[in-house]
Amino acid sequence: MGRGAPPAHLRVSGIHKRFGGVHALRGIDFEVARGEVMALVGDNGAGKSTLMKVLAGAYAADEGQFFIDELPVSINSPQDATAQGIQIVYQDLALCENLDVAANLSLGAEPVKPGWGFLPRPLRPIDDLAMELKAQKAIDRLQVRTLSSVRAKVGGLSGGQRQAIAIARAVGADSSVVMLDEPTAALGVAQTRQVLDVVKRLRDTGHAVIYISHNMRDIFEVSDRICVLRHGANVATWNACETTTDEIVVAMTRGLDDGAPHAA
Structure with missing residues (x-):
């Protein structure tokens, strides 16, 4: 972590993962702070998805x-x-298209109606109003302006x-760390803008975003920062405002000429 960088909320040290003879992660060090978006980049096979699934x-x-906050x-x-x-x-979102937004969010x-404690939880009636209010609160928190109603069916959404x-x-889900896997893949320009705005608001709510x-x-x-992986190992971490696309692409494909990681 560089001078002036916020303290890490989530930090991992020396992560290894093997699948038989394949050494997918080779001593990965990684961190992300609250109120920060940390990009994780690398070519296919670099270890990005494996690291996310480990986390x-x-x-x-x-x-x-x-x-978490320096506690093991x-x-x-x-x-x-x-x-x-x-x-x-x-990337596949795992949403139920036949259900509305509120049902998907819960x-x-x-939430179940009070007074039915004598029944097993799966048999208690759902409190639809509480579910709707909970969904609206989550939507309002991220300022999703394009959604007309939390009762809209997911199958009809963009x-x-x-x-x-x-x-x-x-x-x-009371999260403090949210990891996003290719959130703008296959989206048009307007839809991509929607999602990027939500990501920025997610950071503004104090989440640590990967x-x-x-x-x-x-x-x-x-x-805010960009972490490059290559062949399952750390290459470099830069402040986004202090690097370029060309530098990131070179690090992804060839590593660094001096062999030493640049820490942001």
């Missing part, structure tokens, strides 16, 4: 340490990651609106 608990690291924590499952406030928005954690809903669901993308224009617009 999300989908894969257990073979070696390494995890810290264990992340060996998705439940561990959720308990530490870490949420991931995958999926698996629907790609940008769906991405915003998936991000709002992650925020509504942003994976191949789109350098988007990366430089929303990111």
